[in-house]
Amino acid sequence: MHKQVQSSKSLTSNSVAIARLLSISVVLYGAVRIARVWISPNSAGSEMMGVLVFSCAAGLGLWANTYDSALPKRLFAMFFNAFCSLTLLSNLRQGSRPIDPIPLWQVIWFGLTFGLNIYVLARGKILHAEPEQLADDEPAPDSDPNPAQAPADSRTRDHHFAMTRMVLQALLQSEHASPFVNGLKSKGRSLFASIWDDYGKKSIKDPAHIIPSDEIEVYVDQTASGKEIITIKMPKPVARNETYFVAIVQDEEYGSYYTYSLELSIIPKADKMFTMLTGIRNGNRANFGLGPTPDKNAFVAAISNMLETPKEPSTMMQMPTLLATAEMQT
Incomplete structure (x- = not known):
């Protein structure tokens, strides 16, 4: 761990x-x-x-x-x-x-x-106040935070939460999934950053609550066996259930994709912050337990290991029906 x-x-x-x-x-x-x-x-x-x-x-x-x-x-x-x-x-x-x-x-x-x-x-990477990870001798949460429950400051963070949990997932489940993924590989951050900005302008009523896309990056990596991982670095999370990184992986069926995420999680009463590895596949959200430090290479290494040696999730639950995103163009 x-x-x-x-x-x-x-x-x-x-x-x-x-x-x-x-x-x-x-x-x-x-x-x-x-x-x-x-x-x-x-x-x-x-x-x-x-x-x-x-x-x-x-x-x-x-x-x-x-x-x-x-x-x-x-x-x-x-x-x-x-x-x-x-x-x-x-x-x-x-x-x-x-x-x-x-x-x-x-x-x-x-x-x-x-x-x-x-x-x-x-003491490690502390200049940027990264979350504290649970120590080995401290118990992890018994269950995954409820994905339907909005972060504590959701009024100012709806942009982040909706983009990673709803908009991205809807794009990957649509008929435009393959062109969208190919666009990510060829255009890099510009494609996803433009979708992020467009969603903010169209769907976030208060301009002060629009989260800039400046920190978004897109990476393409491969596992030892040649499986492709497309990683999107999201704007830095500050609220519970927001994500640092999302990895897009090709499913067994061509044109079908699923994701893994590294999420920020919090135990409010203990004031503990840590990372969780989660995944969304076929409408099911799975929790794979404590994740690595919020570092791109560490995240890709963790996902590569999971792809090479599949891991059973700690918990799994059905995601709410994904809303159709308002004519988001790929």
């Missing part, structure tokens, strides 16, 4: 904010020092090499703390920050020093930056 580290929201947000500001300040300091030496070559710069190395470490910390940052990327940044931290400690010793001595205030400043970078890097 996937496990993502849980964290105190206030501690996490404060640590990330401080680490970000400190890293930016160190990078800017290094840039200023380079500019100073370039403009005035005779200016003092005995510790320049150390400052440049430390600026690179701070920059790596910022670079690695981005959405979808892979584990090797974070480990590399952690290693470099740890290396620079040890170098700073060596610099405080009165004996042999690996670099020219630097002022104590810089040692404290840089050391605090590297320490916080290591801390936030070790």
